[in-house]
Amino acid sequence: MIAQDEQIRVTLPDGSVRQYPKGSTGLDIATQISEGLARNVLAAKVNGKVQDATLPIQEDANVQLLTWNDAEGKATFWHSSAHLLAEALEALYPGVKFGIGPAVETGFYYDVDLNGQAFSQEDFKKVEDKMLELARQKQPYVRKPMSKADAVAYFDQKGDPYKLDLLEGLDDGTITFYTQGDFTDLCRGPHIPNTGFIKAAKIMNVAGAYWRGNEKNKQLTRIYAVTYPKQKELDDYLYLLEEAKKRDHRKLGKELELFAFSERVGQGLPLWLPKGTMLRERLENFLRRAQVRAGYSPVVTPHIGSKQLYVTSGHWEKYGEDSFQPIKTPDPNEEFLLKPMNCPHHCEIYKTKPRSYRDLPLRLAEFGTVYRYEQSGELHGLTRVRGFTQDDAHIFCRPDQVKDEFMKVIDLVLYVFRSLGFEDYSAQVSLRDPENKTKYIGSDDLWEKAESAIVEAAAEKGLRTVTELGEAAFYGPKLDFMVRDALGRKWQLGTIQVDYNLPNRFELEYIGADNQKHRPVMIHRAPFGSLERFIAILIENTGGNFPLWLSPDQIAILPISEKYEDYANDLFFTLQENDIRGFVDLRDEKIGRKIRDAEVNKVPYMLVVGEKEAAEGKVSVRRKGQGDLGSMSIDEFVRTFQAEVKI
Numbered sequence: 001m002i003a004q005d006e007q008i009r010v011t012l013p014d015g016s017v018r019q020y021p022k023g024s025t026g027l028d029i030a031t032q033i034s035e036g037l038a039r040n041v042l043a044a045k046v047n048g049k050v051q052d053a054t055l056p057i058q059e060d061a062n063v064q065l066l067t068w069n070d071a072e073g074k075a076t077f078w079h080s081s082a083h084l085l086a087e088a089l090e091a092l093y094p095g096v097k098f099g100i101g102p103a104v105e106t107g108f109y110y111d112v113d114l115n116g117q118a119f120s121q122e123d124f125k126k127v128e129d130k131m132l133e134l135a136r137q138k139q140p141y142v143r144k145p146m147s148k149a150d151a152v153a154y155f156d157q158k159g160d161p162y163k164l165d166l167l168e169g170l171d172d173g174t175i176t177f178y179t180q181g182d183f184t185d186l187c188r189g190p191h192i193p194n195t196g197f198i199k200a201a202k203i204m205n206v207a208g209a210y211w212r213g214n215e216k217n218k219q220l221t222r223i224y225a226v227t228y229p230k231q232k233e234l235d236d237y238l239y240l241l242e243e244a245k246k247r248d249h250r251k252l253g254k255e256l257e258l259f260a261f262s263e264r265v266g267q268g269l270p271l272w273l274p275k276g277t278m279l280r281e282r283l284e285n286f287l288r289r290a291q292v293r294a295g296y297s298p299v300v301t302p303h304i305g306s307k308q309l310y311v312t313s314g315h316w317e318k319y320g321e322d323s324f325q326p327i328k329t330p331d332p333n334e335e336f337l338l339k340p341m342n343c344p345h346h347c348e349i350y351k352t353k354p355r356s357y358r359d360l361p362l363r364l365a366e367f368g369t370v371y372r373y374e375q376s377g378e379l380h381g382l383t384r385v386r387g388f389t390q391d392d393a394h395i396f397c398r399p400d401q402v403k404d405e406f407m408k409v410i411d412l413v414l415y416v417f418r419s420l421g422f423e424d425y426s427a428q429v430s431l432r433d434p435e436n437k438t439k440y441i442g443s444d445d446l447w448e449k450a451e452s453a454i455v456e457a458a459a460e461k462g463l464r465t466v467t468e469l470g471e472a473a474f475y476g477p478k479l480d481f482m483v484r485d486a487l488g489r490k491w492q493l494g495t496i497q498v499d500y501n502l503p504n505r506f507e508l509e510y511i512g513a514d515n516q517k518h519r520p521v522m523i524h525r526a527p528f529g530s531l532e533r534f535i536a537i538l539i540e541n542t543g544g545n546f547p548l549w550l551s552p553d554q555i556a557i558l559p560i561s562e563k564y565e566d567y568a569n570d571l572f573f574t575l576q577e578n579d580i581r582g583f584v585d586l587r588d589e590k591i592g593r594k595i596r597d598a599e600v601n602k603v604p605y606m607l608v609v610g611e612k613e614a615a616e617g618k619v620s621v622r623r624k625g626q627g628d629l630g631s632m633s634i635d636e637f638v639r640t641f642q643a644e645v646k647i
């Protein structure tokens, strides 16, 4: 019989508590649960800290067994793969020295000093093969605590200056070595149980990287790679990368003539071309209509505001230094700022007249263009720009209306997502850090009410949410939406944010039923986030094949020869009267070429007209992605089109 004190109590994530002999490992626990789990467990999270699945657990603990499906499991897998890469490199490039080898978002890298030996694309395969050969040996990652003196002696003897440099910063008693096969590394871990988990490897890329990120130091070779537990997963990942390249909104934006950038206009300032503008206006009109139905009042405010406005709002103090600098006027007492956000302007609109509790909620909506300084290295297509238009609105309401307003905004956001084909979405609720309530503005009571209002609203709307404690802004809790695109990538989109700060700073008030003055709650919300970013995501999600109602050119009329130009032009005007937009291809080209070009430009409907169509008053219809739909009367085509274009 085992004495009571030799048992530990392990609490699993489902809340169940089990007893295990003291010194059991994560792997032991997994084995007891199921063989399958034991085969897949990569690491164990013990009281919040990730450790080797093979490390003994000595006391009562919360234990989560990590697999490939957990972000921390993946990170452990990839970091362990960096050791495998190093082992392969050491076998192939004698004398190679090692810097650091962390996991990154997808995969891992190792910074290495190849002693002047060349390493390029042609060498990738050789290293990948070596990694897999070593992986097949299922070498365990063996952990060994080392004294600092022994650790220094080891790397001194091996002649690795980078590891010696790292050791200088470590305290005696905290140092561990890990060995798999013939390769030993200085590392605090954790690692997967053995190299056999790694079934597929791909070197992605090499780049230069200064040791410790300091350009005074030697430049090392940074080798980026990715590994997977199954070859198929690697294949899928590489396919997605290729597909993502094809769908890159910067590439498609140029090809489809949606937007452009000009150095002369300035970095990060998109120029919307006619087709992109058409797309953008349709999106705006779509949301405008939905917002009017949802009780919003449109407003328009200027692109600049007096510096004092942003001193009042607090933006000047917080962002002034790192933003566009004030605009001067001939009057030395006057200074203006490019508008970095619309909220202060909307607060001033609120203040234009006295408000009563019966006037609330007041919902002010504006497609407001704002300007934020981003460093040029941070700019990226339409997703990081210096001037962009928010589909912004501010809701001023009573504290008891917060939940209802959240429900309504969630409805609106989901309507937008569904209308645009984003079926896979989730949300994050960001709440206060319960351990540190003092850093937040607004009373405890208000926060508690608002937080439970958000949580309840999200639950009643059936949203899939994760809750993050401590992620709220100092001025209020929020709900952020994430969508997954056609390639499985996650994008952060719209946000709904409670604000207790600005109503204070602007001294907003309403007269309550009690005839007393009260402070309204302000809610910021933007379903798209910004039009620029949203359109970028939309381009990448659809690959440029926009839904019919959004397509810049919805139809292309393709006359077989110039004899049918008059008929084509008449047809064009008839369709235009029915709100169907596009163009007539009057080029002197063969019909096959015209069809091909319309396909490349992702025009949804191609209407071919020749002798028969002109004589019978018909059109020959081709739908992109569906092919030939046959011949139709013009009325019939208009009905077909209108049935599809409805959202």
Ligand SMILES: [Zn+2]
Pocket: 079, 080, 083, 178, 185, 187, 188, 189, 190, 191
């Ligand atoms: Zn390691």
Ligand SMILES: [Zn+2]
Pocket: 341, 342, 343, 394, 524, 525
């Ligand atoms: Zn705002």
